[in-house]
Structures are given as C-alpha cells and as structure tokens.
Amino acid sequence: MERQQVTAKRSLTKATEDLLNRQIMMEGSSSASYLSMASWCEMTGYENSAKFLYLHSDEERQHMLKIFHYVNEAGGHSIQPEIKDIKHHYSSLREVFETILDHEIAVTNSINEIVNHCYEIKDFTTMNFLNWFVEEQREEETLARRAVELFDLIGEDGVGLWTIDKEILNLIGGEGDAE
Numbered sequence: 022m023e024r025q026q027v028t029a030k031r032s033l034t035k036a037t038e039d040l041l042n043r044q045i046m047m048e049g050s051s052s053a054s055y056l057s058m059a060s061w062c063e064m065t066g067y068e069n070s071a072k073f074l075y076l077h078s079d080e081e082r083q084h085m086l087k088i089f090h091y092v093n094e095a096g097g098h099s100i101q102p103e104i105k106d107i108k109h110h111y112s113s114l115r116e117v118f119e120t121i122l123d124h125e126i127a128v129t130n131s132i133n134e135i136v137n138h139c140y141e142i143k144d145f146t147t148m149n150f151l152n153w154f155v156e157e158q159r160e161e162e163t164l165a166r167r168a169v170e171l172f173d174l175i176g177e178d179g180v181g182l183w184t185i186d187k188e189i190l191n192l193i194g195g196e197g198d199a200e
C-alpha cells in the first residue's frame with residue numbers, strides 16, 4: 022500500500038483514518054455553512070446573530086484542524102475536504118438556528134459513532150483524543166437548543182426578532198469580536 026511506503030508502522034487503522042477524514046469533512050462543512058449563515062444574517066440586519074455565526078464558523082475550522090493534525094501526526098493522510106452545496110438563503114432567523122441545532126445533533130451522532138468504532142477495535146488513543154469532541158458537542162448542542170428556545174420564549178412579533186437577535190450574543194457571554 023502506497024501510504025505504508027511513507028509511514029512504515031502506525032497504530033491508526035485505515036478504517037479509523039477514513040472515519041476521521043469523514044469528520045474533517047463534517048467540521049469543514051459546518052464552518053462553511055455557518056459562514057454562509059453569518060453572511061445571510063449580516064445582510065438581513067441580524068448583526069448579533071451574524072457575529073455569533075462568524076465566531077462559530079472560526080471554531081468549526083479549529084475543530085477541523087484539530088483532527089487534521091491528529092491524523093497526520095498518527096501517520097495517516099488528512100484530506101482537505103471538497104465542500105459543496107452550501108445553502109446561501111434562509112427564509113427566517115428561526116430557520117437558521119433550527120438548522121444549526123439539527124446539524125449539531127448530526128455531528129454528535131457522528132462523533133459517537135467514531136468513538137464506538139475506536140472502543141470496538143481498542144484504539145484508546147484516538148478514543149481519548151475524541152473525548153474533547155464529546156464534551157464540545159454537549160456544549161454546542163445546549164447552546165443551539167437555547168438559541169432555538171428563544172424564538173418561543175420571546176416570540177417573533179413586534180420587537181421580538183430584534184430582542185432575539187440581541188439575546189443570541191448573550192448566550193455566548195456577549196463575545197462579539199469575531200472579525
């Protein structure tokens with residue numbers, strides 16, 4: 022096999038490498054989707070949601086890079102993902118945050134699948150590496166759920182959407198300096 026000419030010995034299996042590359046793709050496409058959502062929010066006038074999403078997009082890229090470095094350091098080959106079919110238009114701010122919640126749940130399931138695979142083949146090194154992502158997903162799902170809940174708690178009529186947009190940034194402690 023070509024790869025073994027470069028790295029003769031390694032404990033990372035091809036199956037695990039493929040799963041991690043699939044996760045690289047998922048994190049990369051999260052980053053691209055959230056950037057697209059940030060753009061839609063910014064041009065629609067939801068400035069705080071846009072700040073939140075620019076920041077979130079950066080975080081997803083960092084997640085992608087974390088796995089990227091892990092795979093290469095473990096003797097594998099990280100693949101820069103081809104990201105296609107990014108949605109550019111949304112019908113409402115609620116749709117943006119509902120999409121994020123659904124997406125984060127899908128990411129959690131994907132991480133859990135890889136952890137389960139690592140457990141079954143006793144790759145405790147990769148399993149240990151992925152623990153960070155397990156915890157991160159718990160936090161990200163909670164954050165996305167809180168954002169979606171704002172729409173029912175506050176209501177979208179009158180100044181509702183303006184208030185929701187303001188509260189979105191408070192969810193992450195008002196850190197709005199993602200330039």
Ligand SMILES: [Fe+2]
Nearest residue numbers: 048051081084
């Ligand atoms: Fe992520």
Ligand SMILES: [Fe+2]
Nearest residue numbers: 051125128161
């Ligand atoms: Fe995420």
